[in-house]
Amino acid sequence: MDQLKKALKICDVAMSSAKNLYLCVDLLNKYLYYYIYEASFMTAEDINNLLDFIKEHVDGLEDKDAAKEGLKYLENTKAAIRVKAETNPRLKEINIG
DSSP, X not given: OHHHHHHHHHHHHHTTSGGGHHHHHHHHHHHHHHHHTXXXXXXXXXXXXXXXXXXXXHHTOSOTTTTHHHHHHHHHHHHHHHHHHXXXXXXXXXXXX
């Protein structure tokens, strides 16, 4: 879990450039992987906090064109959560908004 927290700090710094949004979404996918496979250190709260973090940065983006690929990656990840939530009740705890 410590490595994931370090990755979150790096993601925060990387978000100074809109093109790096995909890094945060990639981290989200890593969080989801551990959550789906029921790693004891990963909770729905951790994922929801990361989603809130990403949302804050997306809302604050001035140049959304630069983050176009990252935004698409985020939407694809959210769509995958919705689909997988139909068969995995744990994913229903994720607030994808």
